[in-house]
Amino acid sequence: MEATGGGAPNRSVTLRDVARFAGVSVATASKALNGQPQVRAETRARVIQAAEQLSFSPNTIAQSLITQRSGTVGLLTSDLEGRFSIPILMGAEDAFGAGQTSVFLCDARDDAIREKHHLRALLSRRVDGLIVVGARPDTRPSLGRDLPVPVVYAYAPSDDPQDLSLVTDNVGGGRMAVDHLLRCGFRRIAHITGDPDYGAAQDRARGALERLAEQGLEPAGGEVWFGMWSEAWGRGATRMLLERCPDVDAIFAGSDEIARGVLDVLHEERIEVPSRVAVIGFDNWKVLAANARPPLTTIDLNLEQLGRIAAQRLSAAMEGNPSSGVETVPVRLITRESTAPLR
Amino acid sequence: MEATGGGAPNRSVTLRDVARFAGVSVATASKALNGQPQVRAETRARVIQAAEQLSFSPNTIAQSLITQRSGTVGLLTSDLEGRFSIPILMGAEDAFGAGQTSVFLCDARDDAIREKHHLRALLSRRVDGLIVVGARPDTRPSLGRDLPVPVVYAYAPSDDPQDLSLVTDNVGGGRMAVDHLLRCGFRRIAHITGDPDYGAAQDRARGALERLAEQGLEPAGGEVWFGMWSEAWGRGATRMLLERCPDVDAIFAGSDEIARGVLDVLHEERIEVPSRVAVIGFDNWKVLAANARPPLTTIDLNLEQLGRIAAQRLSAAMEGNPSSGVETVPVRLITRESTAPLR
DNA sequence: CCAGCCGCCGAAAACGTTTTCAGAAACGTA
C-alpha cells in the first residue's frame, strides 16, 4: 500500500495530522520538529517518525505569515539572453544556502513599466530582498529609497549613491589584460573596443592606458579604437589597424565578440596568433572564447562571485546591517592559447 | 509630509488599516477591493481611495494561505548558460499574464541531489505547478507520478509517457532546413552535425534525409557527418567533405556552432557563400548566427513559444485538465544571407 | 400599516503554522 509509504507527499498533510498521529498537540509537534529544547527526546522521536511516515512537508506559506519573513528574494533583470543573470542567480543560490531562500526571477525586458509591474508583484509577495541586474554595465535609475526591503544592484550600478551597487572591475580588468600582454613581452599593444557611450568601454580603456603609461608606452595606433560591440567592428578595426600600424604585436579587444572579429582578420591575413600578434578578449563568453581559433585568452567577469557577494550583502542588510556605495568585484584572467610568452 | 503621500509602501499597512481609514469593516474592505458585487458604489470608492492613500498592497502570502493557491510556479532547470531557460521563462511570464503568477527559478546544475533538494523546497512553498527544463534535448528521468502538483517537461522530455513533455520539432526542423536549400535550387547537400548520442542530432538528420529522399536525393558524401557540437568539428568535417566531395553546393549544419566552423573553412578556402556553397545552421543562437560572415540562415528553436505553451498546458492542468504524452512545437526558419536562391 | 424582499454591511470562522503561558506530572526536600 501507498498510504504509509514514504513516497507521495499526499495533498496537504498538515501539522495537525502529524500531531494526531503521534498523539500530541500541534504545539508540541511544532516544537519537536523545529528542535526546540522543551520537549522530551522520546516524544520528539515519535513526532519525527510520524512526520516521516506521513511525508509531512511544512507549509512555508503559513510559516511566512507568522514569522514575517518569506524566505524569498526577487531577482529583477533586463538581461534578455540570461548571460548575466543566470551566473548571478547561481552565485546567489550558493550564498543563500540552498533551500533556505528561493528566488523569483523576473525579466523586465528593458521596459520601465514592466519593471514597475514586477516590482509591485514582488513586494506584494513580501520578498525579503531584491537584486537588480542591469542589462548593460552603466548606471541605471534607482528603484527609490522608500522600499520596504533592502535592494542591491548588480552589474549595472544605481544612480543613487545611497544605494548599494556591485560592479565588475572594468578598470582593473583593462589593467590586467595589458599587464598580461606586457608580461608576455609584447610592447606595441592596440586596444579595439566597443561603443564609447558604454561606461564599460571607457573604464576598460582607462585601465589599459594607465598600465601602458606606467611602462611609458602609448597604445599602438596612438589611441583607443572605439566602435561597436560586434565581430564586424572587430574585423574592420583590425584591418585599419594593420594598415596604419603594421608592426603591432598585441591586440586587447574590449569584448570576446570583438576579439573574434580580430582573430578572423588576422587569420585571413595569415598572421600567426600568438607568435606574431597576440590577442586577448574580455567577458569569457564561453561559446565564443573557448571555440575561437586559437582559444582565446580573456578576462572573466566573475559573475558567480558577484552573485555570491550580492546575496551576502543582501543578507547583511536584511539582518539590519545595510551598506551603500559602489563596490567593485575583481575580475579574473583566463589564459588560453591566443597569448603566450614570446619565447 | 510623507504620511499621506502616494510614495512609500510603508512597512506593512494591512487591510485593517484601510478598513479603519475608510470607516468600514475588513470584510467590506476586502469585498470592495476585489470587485465583489455586494458593496455600494460609494462605499467601494471610499475604500479604494483609502487603499491608495495608504498605498496598500495586499499580502499575497495571506491570500495564498486561504485560497490554497500560491500563484507561483517553479522552473527547475539544469541549463548552466540560461540559453534555454530564459526564453522559456519569458514565454511563461507572457502566458501567465504578468503579475498573476510569479516563477521561482532553480538551477539544479545537472546534479540529481540538488534537484531533489530544490524540488522539496518548491513543494514546501506550495507552488501551483512545475516546469522542468532539461539541459539537453534527450529524455530525462521523470520526477514521478505522485507529485501533488502538475508538471510539464520542456525541451527535454520525461522518460515516463504518462507525463506531459514539450519538445522542439527536430525532425521537422531538419526537413525545413533541407527544404529551404532545395527551394533555393541546391541539390548536392551535405549534413554535418553533432554527437550521434544526442536524440536531437538523430532527429534533425532523419528529417533531413527524409526530405532528400522525397526528391530522390542522397546526402552529399553519402551519409550524415556525425561528430561533436563544436566549431572545431565543423571545421574538420568541412575539410574532409571538400576533399571527398568537392562538388557539394550546400551544407546543413546541425548547430550554429558547427555552422561557424563550416563557414570558417569555406572562407579560408576562398569558397564563396552562398553563391558557390550555401550554409544553414540550427538553433538561432544570436551571437553566433547574426555575427557570422555572412550572417547565418538558421532554424530558430522557438523557445518563447515553447515556454508559452508550457505555461498554457500547466494552467490547464491546474484547472483540472491535464494532458500527457510528447507534444512537439514547430520551429521557424530564419533567413539571413548564408543561403540565397542560385543565380 | 404590515409582510416580505432586497441591498448592503459586519462578525466570525478558516487557512497552517509559531509562540507564549499556564498547568500537569514527576521528583526531591523539609
Place this chain on the structure above:
DNA sequence: TACGTTTCTGAAAACGTTTTCGGCGGCTGG
C-alpha cells in the same frame, strides 16, 4: 505529608486575508 522545583505538554492567540451567513434598514405591494 506538604511543598517547591523542574520538565514537559497543550490551549489559545496571532499572522492577514477571504468567505459565509445573519441582520439591519428601507422599499414595495397589498
